[in-house]
Amino acid sequence: MRAAFALGLLLGTAQPSPAGDAVLTNGIRLTGKPVPIQALTTRLQRQKSGATITYSILMVDNGLARYFVANNLVADIDHSVELSSLETFKLKQSISGRKRMFGSIGSYAGVTPFDEYGRRRIALRTAKGRENVIQGVTRIHPRHLTVTGLSHTWEHGMATTSIPPQILDRMIRKVTDHSNSDNRRAIARFYLQAEMYRQASMELKSIKRDFPELAARMDEMGTNLRQLQAGQLLAELNRRRDAGQHKLATAAVRSFPVEGMSAVVLRQVRELDSSGRKQREELAKARMLLGDLQAQLTNEKDKSSAAMFRSIVNRELDLESLGRLDAFSKLSGDDTLSPKQKLALAYSGWVTGSAQAVTEFATAARLWDARFLALEYLRADTIRQRDDLFGQLDELEGIGPDTVGRLIPLLPPPVETPGVEPGVAFEVEVAAGQTKPKRTVDEEPEQATYRYSVLLPPEYSPNHNYPLIVALHPPERTPTDELQWWGGTREKPGQSQRHGAIVIAPSYADKSLTHYDYDTRSHTIVLAAINDARKRFQIDSDRIFLSGHGMGGTAAFDIGMSHPEMFAGVMPICGFCEVFAKWYWRNAKSVPWYVVGGEFDRDATEQNANVLNRMLTNNCDLIYAEYIGRGYESYYAEIHKLFDWMGRQRRAALPKKFEAQILREADDRFYWVECRGLPKKVLLAAANARAGSGRVRPMSLEIKINDGLPGRTTIYVRSGAEQNVLWLSPELVDFDKRISVRLNGRAVRINGQSKSSDFLRPSVRTMLEDLRKRGDRQRVYQVRLPL
Numbered sequence: 020m021r022a023a024f025a026l027g028l029l030l031g032t033a034q035p036s037p038a039g040d041a042v043l044t045n046g047i048r049l050t051g052k053p054v055p056i057q058a059l060t061t062r063l064q065r066q067k068s069g070a071t072i073t074y075s076i077l078m079v080d081n082g083l084a085r086y087f088v089a090n091n092l093v094a095d096i097d098h099s100v101e102l103s104s105l106e107t108f109k110l111k112q113s114i115s116g117r118k119r120m121f122g123s124i125g126s127y128a129g130v131t132p133f134d135e136y137g138r139r140r141i142a143l144r145t146a147k148g149r150e151n152v153i154q155g156v157t158r159i160h161p162r163h164l165t166v167t168g169l170s171h172t173w174e175h176g177m178a179t180t181s182i183p184p185q186i187l188d189r190m191i192r193k194v195t196d197h198s199n200s201d202n203r204r205a206i207a208r209f210y211l212q213a214e215m216y217r218q219a220s221m222e223l224k225s226i227k228r229d230f231p232e233l234a235a236r237m238d239e240m241g242t243n244l245r246q247l248q249a250g251q252l253l254a255e256l257n258r259r260r261d262a263g264q265h266k267l268a269t270a271a272v273r274s275f276p277v278e279g280m281s282a283v284v285l286r287q288v289r290e291l292d293s294s295g296r297k298q299r300e301e302l303a304k305a306r307m308l309l310g311d312l313q314a315q316l317t318n319e320k321d322k323s324s325a326a327m328f329r330s331i332v333n334r335e336l337d338l339e340s341l342g343r344l345d346a347f348s349k350l351s352g353d354d355t356l357s358p359k360q361k362l363a364l365a366y367s368g369w370v371t372g373s374a375q376a377v378t379e380f381a382t383a384a385r386l387w388d389a390r391f392l393a394l395e396y397l398r399a400d401t402i403r404q405r406d407d408l409f410g411q412l413d414e415l416e417g418i419g420p421d422t423v424g425r426l427i428p429l430l431p432p433p434v435e436t437p438g439v440e441p442g443v444a445f446e447v448e449v450a451a452g453q454t455k456p457k458r459t460v461d462e463e464p465e466q467a468t469y470r471y472s473v474l475l476p477p478e479y480s481p482n483h484n485y486p487l488i489v490a491l492h493p494p495e496r497t498p499t500d501e502l503q504w505w506g507g508t509r510e511k512p513g514q515s516q517r518h519g520a521i522v523i524a525p526s527y528a529d530k531s532l533t534h535y536d537y538d539t540r541s542h543t544i545v546l547a548a549i550n551d552a553r554k555r556f557q558i559d560s561d562r563i564f565l566s567g568h569g570m571g572g573t574a575a576f577d578i579g580m581s582h583p584e585m586f587a588g589v590m591p592i593c594g595f596c597e598v599f600a601k602w603y604w605r606n607a608k609s610v611p612w613y614v615v616g617g618e619f620d621r622d623a624t625e626q627n628a629n630v631l632n633r634m635l636t637n638n639c640d641l642i643y644a645e646y647i648g649r650g651y652e653s654y655y656a657e658i659h660k661l662f663d664w665m666g667r668q669r670r671a672a673l674p675k676k677f678e679a680q681i682l683r684e685a686d687d688r689f690y691w692v693e694c695r696g697l698p699k700k701v702l703l704a705a706a707n708a709r710a711g712s713g714r715v716r717p718m719s720l721e722i723k724i725n726d727g728l729p730g731r732t733t734i735y736v737r738s739g740a741e742q743n744v745l746w747l748s749p750e751l752v753d754f755d756k757r758i759s760v761r762l763n764g765r766a767v768r769i770n771g772q773s774k775s776s777d778f779l780r781p782s783v784r785t786m787l788e789d790l791r792k793r794g795d796r797q798r799v800y801q802v803r804l805p806l
Contacts, residue, residue: 041079042095043088045611045667047642047660050162051081053096059087059632059643060625075636080647083163083176083656087643089635105161106209108194110137112155112169120173124619124650126495133182135189138169156190161212175618175648178656179213188218200230207240216248242279249276249284255517256291262476262519263483265338269295298338305344306333308351309365315358324384328366335431340482343369343429346376371425382417389418390426397433397554397791405791409784420781420801427786428796431481434554441475442509442516444502449551471525471548472498474506475556476516486562486587486665488515488522489549493569493593494533498524501568504653518662523552527574535573537598537709539685542578549585553794560797561670566590566661568653576600580607581686587670588613590661593620593651596630599708602680602717604630604639606689609671611640613664615657617649673750673798675724680717682708687740691751691800692722696741724751734760736806746789746800747779754779760806767806779804 041049055074077093079086128149129142137156142149152173158165163176179187191209195202203226210219223244227237252275260268272292277285309332313325336344347365350356356364360378367383368376370390377383392412399405412418439445448468476485492501501524507513515522525548527541535541545565552558565586567575572594579589580603588611596604596614614631616623624645634641642664644657679689682705687694697718707713721737732752736743743762752758758779760767769777781801789800 040097041077041086041088041093042097043092043642044094045092045664047664047667048097049079049081049086049088049642051079051086054078054080055090056087058628059635060628062625062628076632081162082160082165082647083178084644084646087631087635087641087645089638089641091638092640105212106205107161108159108191108205108209110156110159110190110194112137112157112167114155114167114169116170117168118171120168120171122619123621124617125621126651133186133190135186135193137164137190137193159187159191159209161209161214173648175646181656184215184218200226200233203229211244211247214251216244216251220244220248245276245279246281246284249280253284253287253291258518260291260295262517263339263480263485264476264478264519265295265298266478298341301348302336302338302341305341305348305365306336308347309333309362312358312362316362318359321359321380324380324387325362325366328362328369328383328387332366332369335482337480337482339480340369343373345373347373370429371422372429375425385415385417386422386426389415389422390430393423393426393787394430394433396787397430405787409787412783418783420783420786423783423786424799424801427790427799430796432555432557433791434551436555439473439475439479440509441477441479442506442512444472444474444499444508446470446472447548447551447555449547469526469544469547470498471523471544471552472502473524473552473556474502474515474522476506476519476521477512479521479556481557483519484557484559484562486518486520486564487549487552487558488520488665489545489563489565490522490524491527491545491565491567491571491574492524493567493571494528496568498526501571504568504655505566505658514658514662518666520665521552521556521558523548528570532570535570535577535595537577539683541574542581542685545574545578546582546585550792550794553796558794560795562587562665562668563670564588564590564665564668566592567594568592569594569651573597577603579610579612580604581683582688583607583610584670584673584688584690586610588665588668590615592654592657593617593623595623596627598711599682599705600630602682602708602715604634606679608634608637608639609674609677611664611668612642613661614641614643615646615654615661616644617646617652617654619648619650621651670797673748674722675726675751677722679720681720682715682717689720690722691746691748692720692736692738693744693746694718694720694738694740694742695744698739701739726753726756731757731759734758736760736762738763743806745802745804745806747802747804748798748800749781750798752779754781754802760804762806769804 039053041053043049056076056078057074058076075090077088077090125144127141128144131140133139133156139154141152141154143152152168153170154166155169156164157167161179163178164182165174166177167174191206195206197203203222207219207222207226210222220241223237223241227234256268256271272288272295275288277288309329313322313329316322316325344365346368347361350364351361356378359380363378363380363383364376367386370386389412392408396405396408396412399408436447448470450468488505490501490505492498502522503513505513505522506515525545527544528535549563553560563586565575565579566589572591575589575591576594576596577599579586580600583606590613592615612634616627618624631641631643635643646654673690677690681694681697682701684697684702701718704715704717708715718739719737723735724732725735726732734745745760757777758769760769779802785803786799786801790796
């Protein structure tokens with residue numbers, strides 16, 4: 020935007036004047052007018068008492084929306100931003116006899132496109148039926164349009180990018196003089212500032228044709244504009260490459276417009292092209308070397324093993340997995356190594372990573388045996404099968420928890436999903452929740468089945484780690500509609516495909532529901548869908564984001580606060596944070612939130628203010644975007660900001676100290692602690708919370724790890740549950756130290772012994788069971804400790 024503004028200055032009259040962007044600690048910039056405030060609403064502000072007035076919230080108003088953040092999230096207020104003199108156009112509208120607008124605005128029953136005069140008709144759903152409202156655009160700004168009610172008292176903004184370019188252009192032409200060079204340059208400045216570079220380029224060429232005396236200046240501007248376009252395209256190419264979309268990036272580099280480009284841009288293009296070509300050459304060379312070296316083996320058993328390994332590697336090898344062969348590629352020309360040793364480097368590096376590659380072929384073969392047995396374990400349907408497979412794995416020499424921990428991140432997804440096409444929505448059926456008792460000891464419990472829809476990004480590869488967006492639909496839309504909001508279709512790709520994210524949309528609610536009912540069955544379905552997707556696709560569990568619209572936004576609030584350990588961020592859009600959120604917001608302080616709503620969306624502003632205000636004043640990582648004068652909408656204009664925000668988030672590290680409030684039996688796991696069998700008074704409190712009356716006092720879970728004593732770690736647990744289970748990993752405790760546990764102030768026996776402290780031994784079986792159930796490759800627990 021700054022570059023476009025500077026370029027716009029060369030076109031004429033615009034003069035820079037400072038604004039005040041808020042720069043957050045995570046790098047996000049909130050553009051607009053920053054104002055410190057005490058509370059989200061005047062009602063909450065009046066409730067504040069005390070002699071000291073504190074302004075713990077920062078509001079940034081850009082005319083379209085107000086953004087609220089906690090002051091501790093603000094790293095800087097940048098007063099050097101030159102934005103207040105952006106080019107604008109005013110449209111005259113006839114306003115008379117307007118009706119009073121409603122106190123809240125629900126969904127639209129119908130909307131006509133804007134005409135060339137900037138007018139449209141909206142049909143609103145109201146308690147009295149449909150109400151037709153006529154609106155007119157009164158101001159066009161590079162970032163937003165001001166829309167005013169002509170038949171009703173109503174004013175709000177709309178993102179400029181939400182208007183089709185041809186309609187926007189017709190509106191601008193109606194209020195400018197085509198024969199006036201200053202007007203035409205104003206149009207070019209506008210398009211530059213709006214970063215609509217294609218339209219800006221067309222206008223510059225048109226000005227040059229119509230006003231020959233300005234030709235030299237327009238040529239200079241055209242050259243500078245091409246540099247801006249090139250920078251935009253290069254950023255997109257790097258984004259696509261980072262998302263694993265190498266074919267698309269390669270094709271785009273080959274067709275990159277080089278005419279008139281600066282030396283800096285041309286160098287970057289050459290570097291991209293050279294890097295891609297080098298990777299493709301290395302991949303082809305690796306395939307050839309594996310075949311050549313295999314042919315040089317003399318032992319028939321080694322030949323047979325190498326042939327099997329090579330067959331699998333050839334099938335799985337792509338640009339995303341090429342790095343596993345780095346050690347092999349670097350040492351393939353070392354004459355001191357035999358063909359067998361070089362192949363050991365390749366095949367051991369393939370299953371445990373290049374940094375762990377070894378030159379002993381027998382060791383590499385055992386690693387492949389372990390890989391095969393681990394995959395079969397994860398795929399096994401019965402306990403008896405898993406017992407047998409683990410027995411074989413346990414007998415392998417040198418295969419312990421550390422080795423299995425290195426194998427797990429590089430395993431292919433254990434559940435195959437044939438016939439999947441990137442860019443095309445498809446449905447998956449998943450089991451979630453026991454419904455019938457087992458008939459035999461070996462039989463797995465019969466499960467209820469639920470469905471979720473999936474959209475994969477272009478060039479999906481099981482060797483690339485993808486972020487996951489869990490999208491919960493509102494009652495008026497289907498799961499497929501929700502997928503398309505995020506990702507579009509194959510013919511018209513949307514933002515999730517561009518950014519390389521997988522999107523799933525669980526069928527989490529009965530079709531008859533019009534409001535979220537806080538039934539934990541929705542939690543079960545959503546969590547089961549996530550766990551199943553992690554077993555089918557290569558999902559980075561440190562980048563799972565929960566979102567939803569309307570009823571789905573309310574569910575996102577509830578599920579995100581009930582299971583904070585699952586998510587890198589939560590994005591409710593037009594949802595309500597009520598009922599359990601009044602107590603559960605404390606559970607989610609470690610999770611980043613991006614909440615989007617409309618100022619007149621039903622009574623959501625008032626309903627949500629208490630919880631959101633508590634979160635902001637308690638320094639939660641929260642951005643709250645409130646669209647001015649808007650109601651119940653999907654707010655697609657916010658999607659670019661949402662992806663920018665997601666790109667900066669990762670799931671928080673496991674906390675060694677935390678507190679959680681629990682009201683429902685289904686909310687039985689927080690981070691690495693399970694609590695089962697809640698006190699009856701807590702279950703009664705949950706019923707009171709849902710009813711909105713009576714005393715509500717959640718069960719408090721308090722956890723602390725103290726590892727300050729030499730050679731000893733103590734875990735303190737305070738819980739009212741009947742049974743508590745700890746899931747431990749090296750991220751939490753040092754297994755070389757003695758570990759003791761104190762539950763509600765009393766020492767707990769470790770490993771069923773009389774000792775109050777002991778060494779805990781990491782277990783491969785525990786690791787595989789945890790992975791089989793949850794599918795979380797990035798966080799695998801090694802010890803399960805019931806208390």
